[in-house]
Amino acid sequence: MSNSSDARTAILNSIRSALGRSMDASGIAAEYDAIPRAYKREGTLGRDALMDLFAHRLAEYDAGVTRCSVEKISEEIARILEARGRRKIAIPGGLPDGWLPKGLDFEVGTHFDDYQLDRMDGVLTGCTVAIAATGSIVLQNAAAQGPRILSLVPDYHLCVVFAEQVVETVPESFAQLDGMSALPTTFFSGPSATADIEMTRIKGVHGPRFLDVVLVV
Amino acid sequence: MRVSLFITCYNDTLFPETGKSVVRVLERLGHTVEFRAGQTCCGQMHWNTGYLNEAVPILRHFVEVYRDAETIVVPSSSCVSMMRDHYLKAAESVGDMRLAADVQALLPRIYEFTEFLVKKLGVEDVGATYPHKVTFHTSCHSERSLHLGDIPIRLLKQVRGLQLLKLENPQECCGFGGTFSIKNADVSSAMLADKVRTVLNTGAEVCTAVDNSCLMHLYGSLHRQRTFVRTAHIAEILASTAGDRA
């Protein structure tokens, strides 16, 4: 192994000498604060238009989107899983019991190894925040969302998003995430996809090939 | 208005008709044209090829010649972009702050020809007649440096008899790029071939632009291929009148 501290010193010295004069931390902070940020931060849409935009963007990614009321979550989940023919469903810890319809096989994901997870029919999660403008949903390793592999290895993902969790812009999502930035975080926008062959976007390479979203309004 | 014409070195040498046309249009609109005999070149060829030290005396010469000019009109967006994008930096790069100040004072008085007509004079109809099918190539500097937008098109639309035909990808480079056309002749020729195909595909008789550099390049291939499409600087179209046989 090389002497890392030598390399560290050499690189930092090389940067310092290339840059010339350097500032103290408060000077740097002041310069950072002066960065122009005239881009749009707050959304302007009303609630219905926001939900429509989010649903529209998701549909463009070829995700299934349905809406239901909070009382009907379990019923809606049952209906979708039935239609998809998915029975063995992995779930994260902390998922509300009331969401789980009777008669299906739900297993809490923390007990699996990777191979077992690979044999499940799908995964059901909640989310932290969702972004309408880009049709993105953000998962963190937190209650009702679980570790990152849970929503990755199974081929099917059913995600429940509450209307109150949907923001319009990317900056609004970061405003929410800022305090929880240490948690492993995944933004996903539609099912896994690639355009590596002739720029033809096709669904599903390694992540879930099928995504359904239940929008609770 | 008294207008000082900077003809540019290559228009002077290769395209005198363009200069004559600029004079004709401006005089027809009632303006006085002057030509400062001391003028040479804007320095772009040297600057863009990396001969930065050699470019500075050329631009200094330009600044000296036009220091007291009221308004300077240039029938080349490329040369104007050299002035706007690089003159100040060139002056600063040699530490000549007096030159930098002169450049700053001069720049607001420099106009590309069509920009001058539409933005400064507020004229779109210059009384031209040109009964031909014409397509317009948007030169790189006119679009991405001068941001002329639809200014040349607005002028062409007022020309009597002119049928404007839409060019596909009008803003894609023709592949000239000054010394690029020689240093990278093969790539330049391939770019030109694409551009020429789109020009031919319009069915136009004449291809025009605000820069003779692109047109010289296009002519090179159009003529080599023995097509009958002609090239003409926009000033030549705007100078034409019903009495002309273009």
Place this chain on the structure above:
Amino acid sequence: MTTQEQAHWSDRDFPEAAKELLQDSQIRSNVRHATNVIQAKRNNVVGELSDWQQLRDAGAAIRAHSLAHLHFYLAQFEEACTRAGGQVHWARDSAEANRIILGLIQKHDAKEVIKIKTMTSEEIGLNQNLEANGIHPIETDLAELIIQLGHDKPSHFVVPALHKNRQEVREIFKREMNLPDLGERPEDLASAARTYLREKYLRVKVAVSGANFLIAENGAVCIVESEGNGRMCLTLPDVLISLVGIEKVLPKYRDMEVFLQTLPRSATGERMNPYNSIWTGVHEGDGPKEFHVVLLDNRRSPILGDAESRQTLQCIRCAACLNVCPVYHQTGGHAYESVYAGPIGAILTPQLHSMTEGRSLPYASSLCGACYEVCPVKINIPEVLIHLRGKIVEEDQKTFSGKFGMWNMGMQAAAFLFASSSRLSLAQHLGQIGQKLVVSQNGVIERLPSMLSGWTQTRDLMPLPDQTFRDWWAQRKPSADHGIVKEESDVE
């Protein structure tokens, strides 16, 4: 140990390599198709943002600020990443980075590693180095897998196999995955890659990645991807090693709110790419047990010292400049003989070699300005190209062959003429007489000698007219108030 530099593949210059590629109509049509598709998508999703220019302004300012205080932010990142359970290594050059990564893999007795697409690893020749040491790297990005199995080189840093069409990909997969009946629909090919790689994700214990962003304030790392192969590599193995150029650091977590808008739209023309992963260090019960960041300098730091070209390092590798470049459209990426192709490659590659290699690249541009217009962090690539040309000319002028070479002599002569209008006028007159030697019977110039011959390979040149504009003006009948000839003394 092989420590060869990989950022620039050969000493063949751009015009020579381009000439060969221009003959390959299949590559040209593949490149043209792919870039046209991305361009159209990109224009569509950029056009719908009313604040696109403000996002560019902010992105450029954040990147410039990060670079201006790079040592400060790198130290901050190191501290935060370490606090979160990560281990930070520093590599001065590619040999050192290779040594560090190999050592980490050997410590875990791994014979295989899974990899996420990383141009930085191409830059240091990591795969060749691992193979030479008995370790098999497995590329998991679909395009990189195509490149690896096809024993090819990337031609684009977002879509590395964009020079291959579906039939070519099928042939590679049929042969290398032993799938004689494989179809040629992109779905079939992606599905083959899914099956081929899935078992490897579950089995291989060490992964190597690059990173899109490092966050100084909390030590977070962000990787932007599409397929989910990245997520597999980031979460399934026990050990993750991320090789990252020192320039990739951002001050704060929230700065990503800018780049996660501009990068996907610029790179693939999507509002958001399918997956972004952001994590800090090691997280109990989620992802690798060991996380290493290798910070690579490899001659990036000296670039910071050049105020004109420092902006090169603002790049976030979206490749929008490649997709829009009319030169890249013709040749594809291989003509640049470099991991970093296209306009950004033309300025980055020679600088990563302290201007000793890739010296033809700054000239591989018509300076049309399309690259600058689309750049989401406002790198003025044409300006840097000219600056680098200036450096090359200045260096060449110090050598005998450069000083007395045809280009320099020609440029000096032209500069002499342009210093005075009387000299220019004399030269014009001499040209009008002298051109009789080259004007052909049909009245144009069809063949020029020497260094100018490139023009007339495919193009005619109109002859000089008999009268220059200035001569016409001088003999023009002076009218009452028109045509005042103002004689200026020449500035000699």
